[in-house]
Amino acid sequence: MTLLMDTAALLAFLDREFPQVKDDVALDQVTPDGVTLRLKVANRHLRPGGTVSGPFLFALADVAMYLAVLSRIGPQALAVTTNCSIDFMRKPAADADVVAHARVLKLGRVLVVGDVMMYSQGQGAPVARASLTYSIPPAR
Numbered sequence: 060m061t062l063l064m065d066t067a068a069l070l071a072f073l074d075r076e077f078p079q080v081k082d083d084v085a086l087d088q089v090t091p092d093g094v095t096l097r098l099k100v101a102n103r104h105l106r107p108g109g110t111v112s113g114p115f116l117f118a119l120a121d122v123a124m125y126l127a128v129l130s131r132i133g134p135q136a137l138a139v140t141t142n143c144s145i146d147f148m149r150k151p152a153a154d155a156d157v158v159a160h161a162r163v164l165k166l167g168r169v170l171v172v173g174d175v176m177m178y179s180q181g182q183g184a185p186v187a188r189a190s191l192t193y194s195i196p197p198a199r
Contacts, residue, residue, distance in 0.1 A: 060091045063133040069094075069126050076136050080122055083115075085156075089130050093162035093173070096123040097180070100156050111151040111186075120145060120175040120189035123161035128171045128193045131163060135196055141170070142192040151186040152179040169195055 064072065066089045073081045083104075088095040098104065098111070098119045106112035121140055128138055151157050158178050165172040171193040176185050 060131065062089065062091060062130050064130045065089055068134070069129060072129065072134050072136075073126075077122075080118070084119070084122060086126065087158070089126075093160060094123055094127045094130060096126060096159045096161065098157040098159070100151075100153070105153050108150075109153040111153065111157055113145075113147060116147070116151070116157065116177060116187050117143070117145055117189070119157055119159050119177060120161070120187070120191065123159040123175050124173050124189070124191040124193065127161040127163050127173055128166075128195075131166055131171075132195055137196040138171075139194050139196075140191060141194045143189060144191075145187055145189040147187050149184060149186050151177075152182065155180040155182070157186065167195075169197075171195060 085097045104111050104115045158180050159175050161175040163173045175189040177187040
């Protein structure tokens with residue numbers, strides 16, 4: 060699979076189109092298999108009980124899959140999430156980044172299906188798993 064956007068292009072795209080998330084995440088890797096994105100966990104990401112909140116895990120999964128999709132289809136800002144299901148499996152560590160591994164399972168003409176596995180950095184067991192579907196905008 061040929062990638063249409065590499066790490067530098069995806070970071071520039073995020074900086075330009077979604078500056079509100081660029082400071083929360085780090086793009087660690089872009090490969091033909093997918094992307095690895097990291098939530099740089101800070102106090103604002105935590106909920107009572109000393110764990111990363113669910114909405115931030117959802118956002119991490121969504122942004123990771125969005126970048127995995129764009130790496131394959133190019134800079135199409137209007138590609139959108141049409142479905143997401145997330146399973147929270149264990150409590151993420153409050154003192155470690157959350158690492159998301161997103162992979163595209165099927166790239167169709169109109170829809171892209173993928174999954175994201177999330178881990179507290181340095182731990183082997185996943186904290187969450189998400190399945191996502193994206194809609195690709197029609198060609199102009």
